[in-house]
Amino acid sequence: MREATKALGGIAERTGCAIVLIGHMNKGSGVKAAYRGIGSVDFFAVARSVLLIGKMPKDDTKRVVCQIKSNLALKGESLSFSLTEDGFKWTGFCDVTEDELLTGIKADTKSNKACVFVTDILEEYGKYPAKEIFEKGIALGISKRTIENAKQELGIKSFKEGNQWFWKQ
Numbered sequence: 001m002r003e004a005t006k007a008l009g010g011i012a013e014r015t016g017c018a019i020v021l022i023g024h025m026n027k028g029s030g031v032k033a034a035y036r037g038i039g040s041v042d043f044f045a046v047a048r049s050v051l052l053i054g055k056m057p058k059d060d061t062k063r064v065v066c067q068i069k070s071n072l073a074l075k076g077e078s079l080s081f082s083l084t085e086d087g088f089k090w091t092g093f094c095d096v097t098e099d100e101l102l103t104g105i106k107a108d109t110k111s112n113k114a115c116v117f118v119t120d121i122l123e124e125y126g127k128y129p130a131k132e133i134f135e136k137g138i139a140l141g142i143s144k145r146t147i148e149n150a151k152q153e154l155g156i157k158s159f160k161e162g163n164q165w166f167w168k169q
Contacts, residue, residue, distance in 0.1 A: 001040040009046065021047070025102075048072050054101035056080055062091060068098045114142045114150035118167070122156065127168040130158065 008019045023037045037044060044050055050069035056062035066078040080091045099116050117137055121128050137147045151158075156167045 001042040002046070005042055005046040044069065052098055052101055056094070056096060057100050064094060064096045064101060066096060066098050066101055110142065110146050111149060111153070113140075114146045115154055117142060118147065118150045118154060118156065119169075122167060122169045127159075127166045130165040130167050133167060 008021075011017070012019045021043055023043060026038050047069060048071045049067065052066045052068050053063055054066070056064050061084070062080050062082050064078050064080050067076045070076070077093045078096045080094045080096070082089050082091055099120075103116060103119060114137065117140065118133065121133060121136070134144050134147055138144065150156075151167065154169070156169060159166055159168065
């Protein structure tokens with residue numbers, strides 16, 4: 001895949017054109033956008049800018065364009081739009097993040113931040129030592145109690161392997 005994306009980059013450099021690749025997300029529920037694309041992660045890795053388009057949480061009539069990668073400038077603000085019988089219409093800037101588009105969880109409260117944090121770890125690793133989840137969460141400013149509440153809210157399972165407790169979805 002790297003060969004193909006390198007060739008496309010060469011074409012863009014020689015011609016001064018932009019190359020636009022459109023991909024689709026798999027049906028997984030993880031929050032790591034780079035790993036949710038169907039096909040190779042190389043598309044994400046080689047891109048200078050990556051946009052994610054998804055449904056506005058709790059509003060099926062709107063969609064959001066969220067920049068999740070930008071190598072050439074600061075990330076842009078998220079924009080919402082609607083598709084109606086009358087057609088396409090920009091509806092303005094919004095504060096929806098990529099995590100919200102991928103999980104439907106708004107990460108602006110301690111509880112929601114903890115849910116996103118725990119979901120992110122378990123989606124990436126499958127299972128993870130409970131002790132390390134608490135340590136990493138506390139390092140991010142999330143209390144042990146808030147992490148435990150997130151575990152309960154998300155329905156995370158605990159199990160013991162040897163002398164160590166793990167969490168998994």
